[in-house]
Amino acid sequence: MQSFGARLGDPGAGAHSRRGGAGPSDHKALTIDGMTVMVPVHTAPAFASLYFIEAPDGSGRSRVLREGRAVGEVSFPARPRFYDLQTVDGIPYSRIALLHGGDVLATTVLQSCVRYRSRTRTCRFCAIGQSLAAGRTLERKTPAQLAEVAKAAVELDGVQHMVMTTGTPPGRDRGAAILAESAAAVKAAVALPIQVQCEPPDDDAWFARLRDAGADALGMHLEAVTDAVRQAIMPGKSEVPVSRYFAAFAAAVAVFGRGQVSTYILAGLGDTTDDILAVCARLIAIGVYPFVVPFVPIAGTPLEDHPPPAPALMAALLGPLADMLADGGLRAIDVKAGCARCGACSALATYERGRAAPGDRA
Numbered sequence: 001m002q003s004f005g006a007r008l009g010d011p012g013a014g015a016h017s018r019r020g021g022a023g024p025s026d027h028k029a030l031t032i033d034g035m036t037v038m039v040p041v042h043t044a045p046a047f048a049s050l051y052f053i054e055a056p057d058g059s060g061r062s063r064v065l066r067e068g069r070a071v072g073e074v075s076f077p078a079r080p081r082f083y084d085l086q087t088v089d090g091i092p093y094s095r096i097a098l099l100h101g102g103d104v105l106a107t108t109v110l111q112s113c114v115r116y117r118s119r120t121r122t123c124r125f126c127a128i129g130q131s132l133a134a135g136r137t138l139e140r141k142t143p144a145q146l147a148e149v150a151k152a153a154v155e156l157d158g159v160q161h162m163v164m165t166t167g168t169p170p171g172r173d174r175g176a177a178i179l180a181e182s183a184a185a186v187k188a189a190v191a192l193p194i195q196v197q198c199e200p201p202d203d204d205a206w207f208a209r210l211r212d213a214g215a216d217a218l219g220m221h222l223e224a225v226t227d228a229v230r231q232a233i234m235p236g237k238s239e240v241p242v243s244r245y246f247a248a249f250a251a252a253v254a255v256f257g258r259g260q261v262s263t264y265i266l267a268g269l270g271d272t273t274d275d276i277l278a279v280c281a282r283l284i285a286i287g288v289y290p291f292v293v294p295f296v297p298i299a300g301t302p303l304e305d306h307p308p309p310a311p312a313l314m315a316a317l318l319g320p321l322a323d324m325l326a327d328g329g330l331r332a333i334d335v336k337a338g339c340a341r342c343g344a345c346s347a348l349a350t351y352e353r354g355r356a357a358p359g360d361r362a
């Protein structure tokens, strides 16, 4: 379903779906066998998907039909209670941060990006400006606003960790400074593990500053792994070479620890399975968790008509990757906060759970 998406019998069921914004989007959280996954529901492939999810019955469960035949059941995480609150100046909390997956608070601290202002430089999969243009979010969330919402999300909805991402501002720190002040404010208000996400900053000293401010984990996202695909898909961001990412990863792992630094890799943009697995092997060797997710063709982006990866491609990636992670001693459940720990945008954690520890395999 993460590849094909799904049609919904009741689009209003559960917490509201996510449209636009940074990272994978146009999807909705579903719980399958106790595991929460994000499934595209607003993309063109989703509108034509083989899968149809019926409106919930009286017990809150929905049948999943594939070409009319029932193949399973899902439920929808409930709408979080913090969505009903607003700041003293009248800003709804849901414009400051959202519930992701089942227990993650997620925010884009700065909802604009130096790379998004130019059609020739923007990452072609990104919709960071869409939710802002639609009035669903604020351009800049202040540290005080983030702290207020985080405290409420923990107290009212039992949120377990927080993801803070950011568009890339013009400065050389690539957003690390605003992430540090935001993490510090949240940590001062509530005990909540935090992952911060940004491009590699100009100075590796930012990693210790982020940790000291309260960040528990760090994401720096390659998105694509080969130069040709990076240049075609991310004309601006690819000016930061993969070699700089690897240098930054090594410096960050020294600060945050093995397995607490991660990177998003989008499958289906043109990198081959071998390309992706070869880079994952290098990442795991230095202690970086490669979070490989299926590319989602977000409506309104230049890649809205790009096909999502076939389920067979994802299986060919995630099976071997789960073995490599087990051999390298990296596990999603050991990541203190963030996307790798949440896991809802990929089936990787499901593959991981089926893997034996090294030495247990023949």
Ligand code: SF4
Pocket: 023, 024, 038, 100, 101, 104, 106, 163, 338, 339, 340, 342, 343, 344, 345, 346
């Ligand atoms: S994996 Fe990351 S982007 Fe996806 S739902 Fe979880 S926190 Fe959000």
